[in-house]
Amino acid sequence: MAFDLDIFDSLRSEAIDEILNSWGAFCACTDALIKGNGDLSAGSKLTPLVALLCKYGLRSLVEDHFLQALEETFKTNGVMVFWEYFEACRDAPPSEMLNFLSKEDWPQKVLSKALEEICLEKCYQEKCLLILVHAFQSHEENLSLERGDLDLHESSLISRYRLMVSALLLTTLPSHFPEILRFYFKKKLEELSTMIAGFGDDVCECQSDDLLINQQRKDSPRFSEMDIDDNFLEKNISKDNNLVKDVGKVVRDLRSIGFMSMSEDAYASAIFVLLKGKVNELAGDDYRNPVLESVKEWIQAVPLRFLHALQAYLGDSVYYDNSSSGLKSPLASSVSSFPGVGIPSELLVRWKLRLEYFAYETLQDLRIGKLFEIIVDYPDSSPAIEDLKKCLEYTGQHSKLVDSFISSLRYRLLTAGASTNDILHQYVSTIKALRTIDPTGVFLEAVGEPIRDYLKGRKDTIKCIVTMLTDGNPSGSGNSSDSLLEELNRDAENQEGADYDDNINSDDKQAWSNAECWEPDPAEADPAKGSNNRRKIDILAMIVSLIGSKDQLVNEYRVMLAEKLLNKLDYDFDSEIRTLELLKIHFGESSMQKCEIMLNDLIDSKRTNANIKASIPQTSQTGAEQEENDVSLNLLDATIISSNFWPPIQAESLNIPSSIDHLLSDYAKRFHEIKTPRKLLWKKNLGAVKLELQFEDQNMQFTVAPIHAAIIMKFQDQTSWTSKNLAASIGIPVDTLNRRINFWVGKGILAESVGTGSEDHVFTIADGMIDTNRNGITNGNSEELLIADEEGENSVASVEEQLRKEMTVYEKFIVGMLTNFGSMALDRIHNTLKMFCVAEPAYDKSLQQLQSFLAGLVSEEKLEMKDGLYFLKK
Incomplete structure (x- = not known):
C-alpha cells in the first residue's frame, strides 16, 4: 500500500487522531463484513468511515486494504476448499484417474458442488465489494462528480477483484484439473449423442406405422443421428434441456471464477475427441462408401446443436447480418440458416468452420495413412479417393500425402520380394487415383518418380508391360481395370468418337485450347520440369516412358506375338488382330508393320492348309496305304511364315520318325505345286504333336512338343534305351535329352535307372507303374494334356x-x-x-x-x- 505521508505534516493532532480512529473502525468493520458469514448489516457503518478517510485522500489505502482482506478470506474459504474436492485424484495416473472419475460419478457430484460453493463465496464477496463501491459513490456524489467517473471507479475496483480471484485460482491450479474438465464435457457430449440416437429410434417409430419400413431404416448401416427430424431435435435439444442446463451452469460458474478460456478449451477438446472418434467409426477400413457428407451431417446434428443450445442458455447468441459479417472461407457453406438452428450466430459459424476443418483434416490423415490399400482396391475405392480430394482442397496439405505415400511405396512395394507385374499394376492404379486427386499431375510427378526409377532397373519390366498391353490381366494379379489393354481400348474409342473433319489443324486447336485454359503451376511443382508435361496425364505414354522408346516396346511385343502364334494349335487369332489394331492406333502403322505381316502369314497359312488338303487325290491310292496317308495328311497343319519379317527362330536339330518325315515332304511338295516357286524349310523342333498312348487297360492323350513326341515314339522300336543311344538316335545333345525326358518320367510313363557308366542313364517303359492320381491323369481314353515348355526354352530369340x-x-x-x-x-x-x-x-x-x-x-x-x-x- 502506497500513499503520500506528506499529508500528515499539514494536519493538526485532532485530525490525525480522527484518521487513526476512523482507520481502526474501518478495519474492524471490514473484518466483520467479510467474515460475517452472510451478515451484511456491518456494511451500514462502512459509508461514513470511507467518506472520512477519502476526505483525507486515503481512498487508495482503503481499496487496497479491502481487497487484501477479500483475498485472504477467499484464499481460505474459497480456494483451499475448492481444490480439496479434487485432492483424491491428484496423484493418480491418467488412465487410473479416468477410471476413478467414472466410478465416483464426478461430473454430476463433485465438480458441480465445488463450483457452486466457490461461486457462492465469490458472490458474497462481490456483494461486500459493492457495499464499498456504494460508499465511494455516496462520497463522490456529495462532491458532485460526473457519473462517468463514478462508473469508471466502480468497474476498475470490480476488475481488480476478479483479476485477484483468477490469479489465486490459477496460481494454485493442480495439473489434473484441466483433465477433469475435459472428462466432464466428454461424458456429457457422449450422453447427448446417445440421447440423439435414441430420439432417432423414437422418431422413426412415430413417423410411420409401417413396421417393415422402420425395421429397414434401423437395419441400414447408414442409419444414425443424421436420419432424425430437424424439428424434433430443435424441440428436444434446447436451452431448456436438462443436460444443456447442467453443462451451461458449469460453464457459467467456470466463467465466474475466471476460467472462461479453460472451460472453452475443455469442451472444445471434448468435441474434437468425439468428432475424431466419429470420423474413425464412419470411415474405418471401408473405402467403398463416401463418409465426408455423413460426418458433416453429424457435426450439425450433435456438436453444433449442443453449442447453439449452450450459447442460448449462456446468452452468447449474437446474430449478425451475414452480408456484412466479412466471414470468408472455402469451408463455409451457406450461413443463411442451419438445419434445426435457423440463422446462426457468428460464434456458431466460426465453430462450424473449426469443426469441419478438423473433420477434413482427420479424414485426410486417415485416408493418407491407408492410401496404399486404397489404391490397391481402386477403382472400387473411388469414394475414398473423392473424399480425400475434397479434404486436400480444404487443408492444402498435399505434401503430407506425397511424403507418406512415397514412404509406403519404398517400404511395401519397391522391394525385391514384389513382382514387376504387381509393381506395374500398382503404378497404373496410382496414376488413375492421383489423376482424380490432382488433374495437373504435379503430385503424381513426385510420387511416381521412385516407382519409375525402380522399374527401370528391373530386367523384365518391358516384358511385363507388353503382357499388360496384350493379355490384359492373365495372371489374376491386380484389378482388371489396371490392364493397359483397357487403356488402349479407351484410347481407340476416343479417337473413333472424334470428328476427323474438324481435326485438320488439331495441333493448332489444341495449342489454342491450352492457351485459353492456362493456369500457373502449383507452388509444389518442380520448376525444372515444364508444365506442358502435366497438361494431360496419358497413362500409356507414362508407361512407355519407363522403357525409353516405343521401338523397344514394339520389338518386345513382336517377340511375344511370334511366340504366341507359333504355339497356337489352331488358327483362332481374332484377339491378336484386335490388339494389333489398337497398337497401330497408338503407336502408328509403320511401327507395327512387321507384326501385321506376321498375322497375315497365319491367315495365308490357314488358306494354304485348306488348299493343300483339298488337293489330296481321292482315288490315286488304294488299300491301307491310301488310308494311312490320307488320314495322316489331313491331321497335319502347318504355320508358314515369312522369315524376313519374323524374329529369329531358335533352331534345334531333331530326327523325327520316318513316317512323319515322309508326311512333311509330301506336304512341302504339294505346297511347291500351289505356291511355285516358293519352297518350305521345316523347323522340326517347333509346333505341337497330339499323341495317344495305348496301354493294356487304358488310353491316354497328350499334346506335347515335337521333341517329347520323338522321344516317346522311339520306345515303339525297343522298350529300353540308354541316354547316349537315345540322344544319338534323336539327334540332340545328351544334356538336352535328360532335361526333356523328365516329362515322361514325371508322368510315370518311363522309368529311369543308372546304367554302366555314372553319366549314362537307362530309360524303360514302366508297364503297370503309372500312378494316375500322383500325376493328375485319370483312367479312360479322353484325357488330353497340353503341356508348356517347362524348361523355359522359347521358340523365338528374345x-x-x-x-x-x-x-x-x-x-x-x-x-x-x-x-x-x-x-x-x-x-x-x-x-x-x-x-x-x-x-x-x-x-x-x-x-x-x-x-x-x-x-x-x-x-x-x-x-x-x-x-x-x-x-x-x-
Missing part, C-alpha cells in the same frame, strides 16, 4: 539375344576404341559409334541398348567397368 547378335558387329569397334583411349564413358562410346559407324550396318542403337550390350561384355569378362568408365579386361 530381344536381348537379338540385340546381342546385332551388336556383335560393333564389338571390334569398341575394343579398338578402348585399346586406343584406355578408358571411355558410356555416352562417349555411344557418340563415337554414331560418328564412325555410318556404313552398313549403320549404328542406330539407343544408349540403353548399348549399356545392356556392354554389361554383357563385362559379364563375359571381356571388359570391366569402374567409376562409370569401361576398360579392357587385363
